[in-house]
Amino acid sequence: MLENDIKELIASYGADVCGIANINRFGDAPVEFNPSDAFCECQAVIAFGVALPKGLTKVKSRLIYGHFNNEVCRIVDEIAFKSAKTIEKDFAGLAVPLDNVHK
Numbered sequence: 001m002l003e004n005d006i007k008e009l010i011a012s013y014g015a016d017v018c019g020i021a022n023i024n025r026f027g028d029a030p031v032e033f034n035p036s037d038a039f040c041e042c043q044a045v046i047a048f049g050v051a052l053p054k055g056l057t058k059v060k061s062r063l064i065y066g067h068f069n070n071e072v073c074r075i076v077d078e079i080a081f082k083s084a085k086t087i088e089k090d091f092a093g094l095a096v097p098l099d100n101v102h103k
Contacts, residue, residue, distance in 0.1 A: 002091065006046065009086055013079040015048040039096045046083070050075050073099075 007018045023042050026034050035042045050072050056065045077099050084095035 006083075006087065006091065010046065010048050010079060010083050013082050014050060014075060015079055016051045018046065018048040021045050021047070038098060041094065042096075048076075048079065050079070 003020050006020065010018045022044055023036060026036070026045070029035075031037065035045045052065075052068055052072055056068055059065060077097070080097035080099070084097040087093045087095040
């Protein structure tokens with residue numbers, strides 16, 4: 001099944017969780033928060049995340065936590081970019097990677 005293949009792909013790039021939703025699920029989203037506002041041809045949305053190690057919540061220095069919290073943003077962007085390229089190449093789709101602060 002295509003959905004499972006895409007989830008496995010994203011997990012192979014380092015994501016810890018992944019979900020896929022049809023664009024119809026976003027019908028009540030506020031203006032500029034609907035995925036079709038960013039890409040009018042959008043048919044589905046893939047959301048994924050990368051978890052920070054739990055130990056980072058135990059360190060006294062917030063600098064250490066902050067460093068890796070910032071680093072995980074770069075990792076997520078890399079997974080989004082690589083996944084979009086692979087979806088277009090291997091699944092004949094059209095994919096738009098959006099970063100975690102896109103509005």
